[in-house]
Amino acid sequence: MAYLRAVYLILLLKFSAAFGSIISNSTTSNEAEACIDGATIMLSFGFYLNSCPETEPIVFSWVEKAVSDDPRMAASLLRLHFHDCFVNGCDASVLLDDTPNFVGEKTAAPNANSLRGFEVIDAIKADLEYVCPQTVSCADILAIAARDSVVLSGGPGWEVQMGRKDSLSASNTAANNNIPGPNSDLSTLLSKFQNVGLSLQDLVALSGAHTMGKARCSTFIGRINSSSISNSPDLNLEYLQSLQQLCSQSDANTTLADLDHMTPTTFDNQYYVNLLSGEGLLGSDQALVKDEARGTVESYADDMDAFFEDFKRAMLKMGSLNGGGGEIRRNCRAVNS
Numbered sequence: 201m202a203y204l205r206a207v208y209l210i211l212l213l214k215f216s217a218a219f220g221s222i223i224s225n226s227t228t229s230n231e232a233e234a235c236i237d238g239a240t241i242m243l244s245f246g247f248y249l250n251s252c253p254e255t256e257p258i259v260f261s262w263v264e265k266a267v268s269d270d271p272r273m274a275a276s277l278l279r280l281h282f283h284d285c286f287v288n289g290c291d292a293s294v295l296l297d298d299t300p301n302f303v304g305e306k307t308a309a310p311n312a313n314s315l316r317g318f319e320v321i322d323a324i325k326a327d328l329e330y331v332c333p334q335t336v337s338c339a340d341i342l343a344i345a346a347r348d349s350v351v352l353s354g355g356p357g358w359e360v361q362m363g364r365k366d367s368l369s370a371s372n373t374a375a376n377n378n379i380p381g382p383n384s385d386l387s388t389l390l391s392k393f394q395n396v397g398l399s400l401q402d403l404v405a406l407s408g409a410h411t412m413g414k415a416r417c418s419t420f421i422g423r424i425n426s427s428s429i430s431n432s433p434d435l436n437l438e439y440l441q442s443l444q445q446l447c448s449q450s451d452a453n454t455t456l457a458d459l460d461h462m463t464p465t466t467f468d469n470q471y472y473v474n475l476l477s478g479e480g481l482l483g484s485d486q487a488l489v490k491d492e493a494r495g496t497v498e499s500y501a502d503d504m505d506a507f508f509e510d511f512k513r514a515m516l517k518m519g520s521l522n523g524g525g526g527e528i529r530r531n532c533r534a535v536n537s
């Protein structure tokens with residue numbers, strides 16, 4: 201672990217120049233005010249510098265270990281943060297297990313048998329509780345782990361704003377309603393993003409997270425069924441046939457396809473190149489090449505730096521969606537008793 205933490209510090213120095221530009225572009229001071237639904241919290245850079253300076257090195261070393269054991273884990277951890285933030289803000293509600301008082305978000309349709317990485321967050325939390333008891337929120341751990349997952353996959357680094365609190369409850373209904381589905385068209389996607397204050401550009405940039413990770417055949421099978429092919433005239437024929445072959449082999453609930461079949465574990469702009477050649481895996485991916493989103497897809501396909509810059513900015517924006525949570529949980533799966 202000591203070695204991994206040293207590697208983290210080197211990476212931190214490497215990205216410090218990039219961090220500087222993000223800070224100056226996104227806020228005028230060291231603090232950012234996140235205000236959604238009337239609730240306000242202050243997030244800041246370097247939030248744990250005095251109270252728990254080990255926070256980021258500890259998260260990084262666990263994420264690095266998890267990704268080296270299972271390369272897909274980078275994608276899974278990035279997605280966890282997204283599914284947290286879209287349901288009443290970034291408050292770690294996604295991590296809560298069901299209780300007699302509420303049904304949590306883990307069994308909601310977008311999450312069940314799909315979200316991964318809970319054990320990695322548990323391990324990070326246990327380590328942090330040992331070093332700095334009840335100091336670092338689970339919601340902040342999710343935000344840092346998402347950034348580290350991108351960095352470890354070859355993507356950009358940015359400084360994460362912190363100071364989130366963990367929720368006292370979770371909402372299965374909001375998870376079903378707020379997280380967009382894989383067959384959504386552009387206007388549905390956009391309205392779900394705009395509902396939480398994110399723009400068309402944020403939608404296109406954040407969808408670039410599908411440059412890594414996997415989806416189950418059952419998620420997109422409707423799109424590749426021969427009976428519905430006429431609904432997907434923008435799908436590349438060879439790509440379509442390869443998906444049909446893959447998904448006919450065994451159980452569609454367990455067979456997985458790469459979201460970016462060209463560079464599946466690298467965080468790069470290949471996702472957008474794929475979209476332009478009709479090789480987006482989900483209907484919601486391919487929907488981005490239409491209408492007012494197409495120009496942004498083309499610019500990211502052309503210019504990886506432009507994608508990285510906008511992705512960083514959009515992650516900071518998404519990460520500041522306020523859950524208005526109430527505590528620092530000791531165990532990310534349950535509220536404190």
Ligand code: HEM
Pocket residue numbers: 272274275276277278279282313314315316380381382383384389403406407409410412413414415416417419459482484
């Ligand atoms: C724009 C709307 C979005 C839709 C409709 C969508 C939908 C999906 C679906 C259906 C899957 C596969 C689930 C499965 O088959 O089990 C998936 C995977 C994934 N999503 Fe999204 N997503 C969206 C946006 C995002 C955003 C904003 C992020 C992160 C910033 C993200 C990150 C990921 C990642 C990394 C994976 C792969 C996870 C893994 O391999 O474990 N997605 N998404």
